[in-house]
Amino acid sequence: MARQLTTVGFDADDTLWHNERFFRITQARFAELLMDHTPEDMGPEALDRKLLDAEKRNLGTYGYGVKGFTLSMIETAIEVTDGRVPASVIKELLEAGQMMLSFPIELLPAARAAVEAVAKDYRVVLITKGDLLDQERKLAQSGLGELFDAVEVVSEKTPEVYAEIFARHGDGAARALMAGNSMRSDVVPVIEAGGHGVYVPHGLVWEVEHAEAPSHSPRFHEIADLGALPALLDQIG
Structure with a gap:
């Protein structure tokens, strides 16, 4: 038959x-890096929501995957710090994204x-x-x-x-x-x-x-x- x-x-x-576990690890690192640069009333949940909003907004431009996620982290970092995020933090965010592309x-x-x-x-x-x-x-x-x-x-x-x-x-x-x-x-x-x-x-x-x-x-x-x-x-x- x-x-x-x-x-x-x-x-x-x-x-x-x-796969998703690596995004969660990097997102936790993202929160750590921005801890000292965000407003006092912005907790981890609010920061996660800002990042998710950026990811959704950027899907049509960057698509899915690590590169779009990394760019969304950088965009969110600039947004929540009113452009005052240090270059050293941007550098570490880029390195975190690059590391995601090498996870076994x-x-x-x-x-x-x-x-x-x-x-x-x-x-x-x-x-x-x-x-x-x-x-x-x-x-x-x-x-x-x-x-x-x-x-x-x-x-x-x-x-x-x-x-x-x-x-x-x-x-x-x-x-x-x-x-x-x-x-x-x-x-x-x-x-x-x-x-x-x-x-x-x-x-x-x-x-x-x-x-x-x-x-x-x-x-x-x-x-x-x-x-x-x-x-x-x-x-x-």
């Missing part, structure tokens, strides 16, 4: 390997085994957002690159983007499944494109990536980790 699904897409950051890749549990198992019976495509060079670096260090039939680094994950990718690398979205940790980027839009979306929760999720689960859809699935993906695919058929 022919399979209903022929193509499986995997998200990368915080689905296959750790650590695969999440079951990531390799899941991709290897799925690749035996399906076309597998890595679909990720972020800076091209950084995503290429992480994929190379992960050791998973040879398992994928295709790799797509996109500026945004929309229904149209998924439809185009799965048409090009598979048999269309209706015969595809996407697995990832972001409800907003990895699940909702692929279901809207006609495919199956699998939510794989991760403990740390950037606020921008939150969205309501499309629980009403029969093409929505949730698994505890990627180790459960092969069994889910067998169930869907």
Whole structure:
């Protein structure tokens, strides 16, 4: 019997390997560096909100990833200090961003085994957002690159983007499944494109990536980790 699904897409950051933890570490450093330069009534939560607002505002200009995050930190530092932030702090923020681009890749549990198992019976495509060079670096260090039939680094994950990718690398979205940790980027839009979306929760999720689960859809699935993906695919058929 022919399979209903022929193509499986995997998200990368915080689905296959750790990523958000490095942003949290750097954001804590950002708060430390600005502690002595911000108004007394601006606590850590207010500073975090200012940074998040800058990140959201800059997505259309800088896109996703470390470089946009670093520029948003610098912009926020200038804003909250009324332009008085010392050059030494800007320098340390740049160095913190550069350090993020060199953090070693650590695969999440079951990531390799899941991709290897799925690749035996399906076309597998890595679909990720972020800076091209950084995503290429992480994929190379992960050791998973040879398992994928295709790799797509996109500026945004929309229904149209998924439809185009799965048409090009598979048999269309209706015969595809996407697995990832972001409800907003990895699940909702692929279901809207006609495919199956699998939510794989991760403990740390950037606020921008939150969205309501499309629980009403029969093409929505949730698994505890990627180790459960092969069994889910067998169930869907």
